[in-house]
Amino acid sequence: MKIYKICLIACFIVLQSCKKSEETKSENKETSHITIYGIGDSTMADKKNPETNPEHGWMQVLPTFFNDNVTIENHAVNGRSSRSFIGEKRWEKVYTKLKEGDYVVIEFGHNDQKFKSPDRYTNPYTGYRHNLIKFVEETRKKGAHPILLTSIVRRNFNEYGTLIDTHGNYPLVVRLVAQEYNVPLVDLQYLTEVLEESYGVEDSEKLHLHFEPGEVDYYPNGKSDDTHLSKLGATEVSKLFVQDIKSKNLPLAKYIKE
Numbered sequence: 301m302k303i304y305k306i307c308l309i310a311c312f313i314v315l316q317s318c319k320k321s322e323e324t325k326s327e328n329k330e331t332s333h334i335t336i337y338g339i340g341d342s343t344m345a346d347k348k349n350p351e352t353n354p355e356h357g358w359m360q361v362l363p364t365f366f367n368d369n370v371t372i373e374n375h376a377v378n379g380r381s382s383r384s385f386i387g388e389k390r391w392e393k394v395y396t397k398l399k400e401g402d403y404v405v406i407e408f409g410h411n412d413q414k415f416k417s418p419d420r421y422t423n424p425y426t427g428y429r430h431n432l433i434k435f436v437e438e439t440r441k442k443g444a445h446p447i448l449l450t451s452i453v454r455r456n457f458n459e460y461g462t463l464i465d466t467h468g469n470y471p472l473v474v475r476l477v478a479q480e481y482n483v484p485l486v487d488l489q490y491l492t493e494v495l496e497e498s499y500g501v502e503d504s505e506k507l508h509l510h511f512e513p514g515e516v517d518y519y520p521n522g523k524s525d526d527t528h529l530s531k532l533g534a535t536e537v538s539k540l541f542v543q544d545i546k547s548k549n550l551p552l553a554k555y556i557k558e
Contacts, residue, residue: 344360407449412424432477450470
C-alpha cells in the first residue's frame with residue numbers, strides 16, 4: 301500500500317510537471333515573434349522620403365499599431381498587379397522567407413485592371429482568382445496565415461456627390477476566394493467607401509493628394525490624385541485594417557498595441 305501511494309504521488313508530480321511545461325510552451329507560442337508580410341500595389345507600398353513626401357502607403361504606417369513581437373515587411377510596390385508581382389519573382393522572395401506563424405496581407409486589384417498592359421492585366425474570374433488562390437495555398441503550405449483584402453476605393457464622386465465604384469468585379473472575386481478557401485477577409489473596399497463618404501466630397505481630398513502649385517515643396521507644380529493616400533489617408537486606412545481584425549477577433553489581434 302505504501303509503495304502504491306508513492307507511485308501515485310510520483311505520477312501526480314510528473315503530470316503536473318508536464319502540464320506546466322505545456323502551459324509554458326503555449327505561453328511562449330502566444331508571445332512568439334512573428335512577421336507580417338504585405339504584398340500589393342502603390343496604395344499600401346512604402347514611399348521614399350517619408351519626412352518630406354506627402355504620399356504614404358497605408359501599410360507604411362501600420363507598424364505604429366503593433367507591439368514589439370511583430371516585424372512588418374512591406375513588399376508592396378507601385379504599379380504591381382497580382383500577375384506582375386509573381387512574374388517579377390517578388391512573391392518568390394516573400395515565400396522563401398515565410399515561417400510558421402507569420403502572416404501575409406494580400407491586396408491587389410488596382411493594376412490588374414490595366415488591360416493595355418499585358419504583363420499586368422488579369423481577367424478577374426480566371427488569372428486574378430488563381431493568383432489569389434496561389435498566394436493563399438502557398439502561404440498555408442509554410443504554416444503561415446493569409447489575410448485577403450479588397451482594394452481601397454478611389455475618391456470618385458460624381459456631379460451629384462455619389463461615390464462611384466471603379467474596381468469592377470475584382471473585389472467580388474476576392475470575397476468569393478475568401479469564402480471558398482475560408483480565408484479571413486478585410487473588406488477595405490466597403491470600409492474605405494464609408495470613410496470617404498464620412499469625410500464628404502470636399503474634405504475627402506485630405507485623404508489623398510490635392511495640392512495647389514507652391515503649396516508643398518514636394519509638388520512645386522501642384523498635385524491632384526484621388527487614388528493614392530496622404531499620411532492622414534494612410535493612417536485612417538491602417539486604422540480600419542486594425543479595427544477590423546480586432547472586431548473579428550482574429551489571432552493577429554493579440555499583437556495590437558492596447
